[in-house]
Amino acid sequence: MLRRHRNLFSYSLECLKKYRMRTTVILIAFTVAVSMLSSVFFVKDGLEREAEMSVAMAPDITVEYLKGGRLLLTPSSYADAVKKIDGVEKVAPRIWGYAGISVYTFTVIGLDLSSANVPSSVAATLAKGRFLRPSDAGTGAVVVGQLLAGMLDLDVGSSMILLSEAIKARKFEVVGIFSGQSSIYTADLIVMSIEDARRFFEIPEGYVTDVCVYVREDVFAEEVAAKISTLPNSRVVTRDLLLRGYKYSYASRGGIYTTIWTILLVAVTLISFSQAIIVGHESRFEVGLLKTFGFTTLDIIEIRLIESMTLGLFAASLGMIIGAVYSMWFNAAGLADILLGWAFLPRQFKIPVHISSPSILAIYSATVIPLLFATVVPAWLNAITDPEIAMRRAAA
Amino acid sequence: MRKILALPVAALLMFVLVLSMNLVSEQAWSDAARRVEEEQAIRRVVGLPSIAIGTYYGATRNPLLEVYCTSLYDVPGGYCYILAAIFVDTPLRDPVYSRTIPGFNMTAQRR
């Protein structure tokens, strides 16, 4: 029996070789579509994983202040009110904002160094210099990311002038520069003490930008968030909501792109199907003839199955390899812009790529299965027809 | 027979390569999730919920459109990060999302 299957296997491969044009067209079309599709999946998965990791380290809850539906500075007293809520482990008021340098926007974050609890391991994220110490409070010491350091040619000990919104120049001294390893996270950061941030943004005493809340491990953040939202004018952002927002953005933007390439895949599949059913004289004749020789319907299906599995597996695998190379080595040029939307990843950074199991499964399902259907079903239809009629129809 | 085996053998090899890439990627991301203590530490200290990105979105500086921007989530490091498209993005279309954003619908009553 094994010999028979080997015979059928070799015949299937011969068919692929004989119908070279058809084989080549299907291979090329599928490979191109799959490579684009897979790069969307891989980059989207990478961005989502990176966002998950960032969000995982973010505060459980962020509390902001609204008036008339608009964000305003949060009274510091809110931090005290939140501290009293059951389930809250730690509250950290925060001052942060954006600083513009030429056309670029950097994120300025002010840390309360007296209570920040900076572990010593943070020092390993620095390429040069040191992290902020409690003694740096109000001194203008900053730690900057690679992007800014490169742009202004900064080194440890350099002075840097930032222009505030009030069009006042403030001088800062660089005490540390984040390393390239953590740059996907720290590239656009300017970290300073909360006192310096307050002065730079001219935030009056008694106010902060927002309040970070960390809940106890045995408590659900949503429960605490619900209690916090009873505070008047409060706007409560949980980590879960943040993550959903990111995932939704990537999914929807990626979805548009995915749709385009899926349409191409469907088109190629339909063409293969119609070729086999309507125009496939040779195919119909061949099936009729093989049946005459004693090939059973199952044999015919096996032949076509091997053909389409080989084609599909080859095209899908090659497409995914190309997609992975395009994403990892070429930073998914063109595609990344679509996925990031109005954001962009600075040129020196590698876009995060994740070749995930669900994506691979989805891609193989979207390519191999339709191709199987498009080739096996017509073959089956021809095989269950009287061989004489199949050959006659083909000749007609 | 040997020549025609090229296609299925190549298909199988590439399939194995794809699975290997998957394994390596999954491992790399698992390792990244348990990343060396220092990188976790900086993320915990700084507490920004996003990776470093720039923005092309000039509308965030436009006072007329800023109201749309701030009615959605403006998160530190994001600078209307969640937005895309012309000026507001598809989170608008997600009812679960839009219903849970406080102040999102400025003309309707809050429930």
Add this chain to the structure above:
Amino acid sequence: MIETANLTKIYNLGTPREVVAARDVSINIEDGAIVVLRGPSGCGKTTVLSTIGLILTPTRGQIFIDGEDITAYSDHWKSLYRRKNMGFIFQHINLLPNYTALENVLIPLLCRDEEVSHYRDRALQLFEKLKVVRRANNLVEQLSGGEQQRVAFVRALMSNPHIVLADEPTVFVDEETSEIMKGMFIELGEEGKSVVIATHDPELIQIAKKVYLMSGGTVVKKAGPQS
């Protein structure tokens, strides 16, 4: 022995394009007999041949093989039966394009649980007999009509079938080849194999044990070759 009883085939039954290709055809083919179906074009010879060959399902009537009514047997059974017992020579030759002559004669054997390359020598011997061995490795498109017919002849005999069904086997070939084919049909008969030939060729009619004369889809006369 193969017998048909009131075999009828109607194409497009119940439609304005209905065609009665064969009606109430009852014939029998004994083991080792050469039987000829004779008649003008369109009289139903190919239809009857195809039905006997189990590649066309009759609308009505029965087919018996060694006394067993196999008309309603499954498509799978019929495929297996054809594989073990039948060889076909088609009127339109029906070789597979893009394959060589040798490949065409070996392809029918691929559905067997055997090493096909073992049949290579037999194929070349038969090619030699039919004087087409030099074209064994040419694509069939490169062969003349006569050469293709000879290749088709070889293909039918490769599996050493018990029943050979031939539809106008000598229509494209020269006299010499026709003589060779006639000789081979006689050999098949002497080996106890049944041969059914649809033909106008008087040389082939001469070697038949039985001749069925058909007209308008029915058998109008049954005779020996001398008649």
